[in-house]
Amino acid sequence: MTSLPELYPGFERRVFAVDGARIHTRIGGSGPPLLLLHGYPQTHACWHKVAPELARRHTLIIPDLRGYGDSTVVAADAGTDAYAKRVMARDFVAVMQALGHERFGILCHDRGGRVGYRLALDHPDRVRSLVTLDIVTTLDAWDDIAVDNAVGRFHWMFLARPAPFPETMIGHDRMFFLDYLLSQWTGTKDLSAFDPGALAHYRAAFSRPEVVHATCEDYRAGATIDPRIDAEDRAAGRKIEAPMLALWGGTRKHGFVNRPLDTWRPWCPHVRGEPVECGHFLPEEAPDATLALVMPFLAETLRTG
Amino acid sequence: MIDPGAELFPGFVGRRMHVEDVEIFVRIGGEGPALLLLHGYPQSHVMWHRVAAEFASRFTVVAADLRGYGQSSCPPTDMAHRTYSKRVMAADMISIMHQLGQVRFSLMGHDRGARVAYRLALDHPDAVERLVLLDIISTYDQWHADNQKSRLRMFHWGFLAQPAPLPESLIRRSPVDWVDGPFRRATKAKSIDVIDPRALALYREAFKDSDHVHATCEDYRAGATCDLADDVADLNAGHQIECPTLFLWGTHGTPSDIDDPMALWRRWCRHLEGATVDSGHFIAEENPAALLAQALPFLLATSDVHP
Numbered sequence A: 001m002t003s004l005p006e007l008y009p010g011f012e013r014r015v016f017a018v019d020g021a022r023i024h025t026r027i028g029g030s031g032p033p034l035l036l037l038h039g040y041p042q043t044h045a046c047w048h049k050v051a052p053e054l055a056r057r058h059t060l061i062i063p064d065l066r067g068y069g070d071s072t073v074v075a076a077d078a079g080t081d082a083y084a085k086r087v088m089a090r091d092f093v094a095v096m097q098a099l100g101h102e103r104f105g106i107l108c109h110d111r112g113g114r115v116g117y118r119l120a121l122d123h124p125d126r127v128r129s130l131v132t133l134d135i136v137t138t139l140d141a142w143d144d145i146a147v148d149n150a151v152g153r154f155h156w157m158f159l160a161r162p163a164p165f166p167e168t169m170i171g172h173d174r175m176f177f178l179d180y181l182l183s184q185w186t187g188t189k190d191l192s193a194f195d196p197g198a199l200a201h202y203r204a205a206f207s208r209p210e211v212v213h214a215t216c217e218d219y220r221a222g223a224t225i226d227p228r229i230d231a232e233d234r235a236a237g238r239k240i241e242a243p244m245l246a247l248w249g250g251t252r253k254h255g256f257v258n259r260p261l262d263t264w265r266p267w268c269p270h271v272r273g274e275p276v277e278c279g280h281f282l283p284e285e286a287p288d289a290t291l292a293l294v295m296p297f298l299a300e301t302l303r304t305g
Numbered sequence B: 001m002i003d004p005g006a007e008l009f010p011g012f013v014g015r016r017m018h019v020e021d022v023e024i025f026v027r028i029g030g031e032g033p034a035l036l037l038l039h040g041y042p043q044s045h046v047m048w049h050r051v052a053a054e055f056a057s058r059f060t061v062v063a064a065d066l067r068g069y070g071q072s073s074c075p076p077t078d079m080a081h082r083t084y085s086k087r088v089m090a091a092d093m094i095s096i097m098h099q100l101g102q103v104r105f106s107l108m109g110h111d112r113g114a115r116v117a118y119r120l121a122l123d124h125p126d127a128v129e130r131l132v133l134l135d136i137i138s139t140y141d142q143w144h145a146d147n148q149k150s151r152l153r154m155f156h157w158g159f160l161a162q163p164a165p166l167p168e169s170l171i172r173r174s175p176v177d178w179v180d181g182p183f184r185r186a187t188k189a190k191s192i193d194v195i196d197p198r199a200l201a202l203y204r205e206a207f208k209d210s211d212h213v214h215a216t217c218e219d220y221r222a223g224a225t226c227d228l229a230d231d232v233a234d235l236n237a238g239h240q241i242e243c244p245t246l247f248l249w250g251t252h253g254t255p256s257d258i259d260d261p262m263a264l265w266r267r268w269c270r271h272l273e274g275a276t277v278d279s280g281h282f283i284a285e286e287n288p289a290a291l292l293a294q295a296l297p298f299l300l301a302t303s304d305v306h307p
Helices: A051-055 A085-098 A110-122 A138-144 A152-158 A163-171 A174-184 A196-206 A208-221 A224-236 A260-264 A287-301 B053-058 B088-100 B112-121 B139-142 B148-153 B155-160 B165-174 B174-186 B197-207 B210-224 B226-235 B261-266 B286-302
Strands: A012-018 A021-029 A031-037 A061-064 A106-110 A127-133 A244-249 A272-276 B015-019 B022-029 B032-037 B062-064 B105-110 B128-134 B241-250 B270-277
Touching: A012 A085, A012 A244, A021 A051, A021 A085, A031 A051, A031 A085, A031 B015, A051 A061, A051 A287, A061 A085, A085 A110, A085 A163, A085 A224, A106 A110, A106 A287, A106 B062, A110 A127, A110 A224, A127 A163, A127 A287, A138 A224, A152 A208, A152 B155, A163 B174, A174 A196, A174 B165, A196 A208, A208 A224, A244 A260, A260 A272, A260 B053, B015 B088, B022 B088, B032 B053, B032 B088, B032 B112, B032 B139, B053 B062, B053 B286, B062 B088, B062 B105, B088 B112, B088 B226, B105 B112, B105 B286, B112 B128, B112 B226, B112 B241, B128 B286, B139 B226, B148 B155, B155 B210, B165 B210, B174 B197, B197 B210, B210 B226, B241 B261, B241 B286, B261 B270, B270 B286
Parallel strands: A031 A061, A031 A106, A106 A127, A127 A244, A244 A272, B032 B062, B032 B105, B105 B128, B128 B241, B241 B270
Antiparallel strands: A012 A021, A021 A061, B015 B022, B022 B062
């Protein structure tokens, strides 16, 4: 890991022991705290293009989700529930608490986005501002898997199959699988959006069988406990209280992204948002356009004092 | 040319037939009215080996390998996946049955072969005397199944329909694991032991060939595109399967996740009967006696709905 390109020069590297996991983070910048949560099949590296600008106004805490990158699940017998978004959200409450950040903003993408909205629902007093990139809730996403997007979202079913089946299949050629997903989900259907340094991080993580297993567990939780918890919240009428901005990739054709605000509104009546002209990976495909929407929203919602 | 699998069908003959440039392998045996048997994924006509002799005592049995499977050839694919559509596969079967002098026949299909079978019955209503569908709901209904369990079980539909060469690349690295997977997951016993080792060896062998791996992925790409479109067109047009149809599904089979699979088929079939069989997905190999007990009387019954 030490030989990987430095994508966050000047940022501290800290590891936090939380309940059941060791969370690797990069920390830098100054201003109100902002937690950046990456998605699949990536690592904390995905924020490197937007971090310098964000760091001018915010203290950035940039972790790897448990099981991803350099963050590990400690318990050897940890089952799928150890990858529940509720559990992952607790990781970051603990990390932020350890850093003395009682309240903070969250900018989150993909799987990290699921952790981010879960944190906002479970710990409303912690979250001052929530920005989600290219997601709707896990429950809504399952409800929305339909004939026009089931092929596009095959990995939700594939990765959720019992171990070790997807692990074995992916294990036959991990780099091919990684590169395929990364390119398939961009607007340009290739790897051109990804910085070679960031790709080196993604490939280094994905080359480790334990990371591939953990990411499958993430999706198994996403097929079982995560939507169950979402359904409980929906039934109880729980809402996201924090100011919320939902952005999504405008070139994506997958069902829900054509109407994400309608899908978010029952969870967060005051949600705002719009598409960014790119595929799934907003912070890497369209960092400037993403910043142009995220910075004013954070300035407005994370004002000090 | 060697004919692997011949030993599993004593008294049957293997024939390589041609539909334009496509070679279709068939195994033929028995006497009586014609009965065409169509296998599923990841298999070949060999899957019928435990019931073929019994059917052959009453019927002229024609057990075919679908294009892209078993000993049949793998024609080059096209961007629209039409080459491996169920409509084109059904046309293959019409052609070989005509070449065999059979213009009207009964038809039993399992899994992908059942999709070819119901498509054949819709596209060529005059050709089909009686139809038996094993352990599927229609392609349209499966894609529209609003059921988490069924979706997870059918993960391979999305996986195999990914653009080439994703599934091909992963399957080619370990064809044996891949072929064994459905038997481990989808048999009632959750065990590969219910499959005859000689049959299993043949299923595995076919998937060691890259062309067959690609062709069978194309079958599923067609399933996600043109097959689905063909189903939608028939539903919109109100087309139905005219012949008597028997739908059998495993108590632990694919449609068992669905609340009322009979109701789904009723929309497609004018004359439908149905029953469950104590089995997983691979009925013909898991519980051949129950399949024969259900299917033989149905196939032997005299049609009262046709002139």
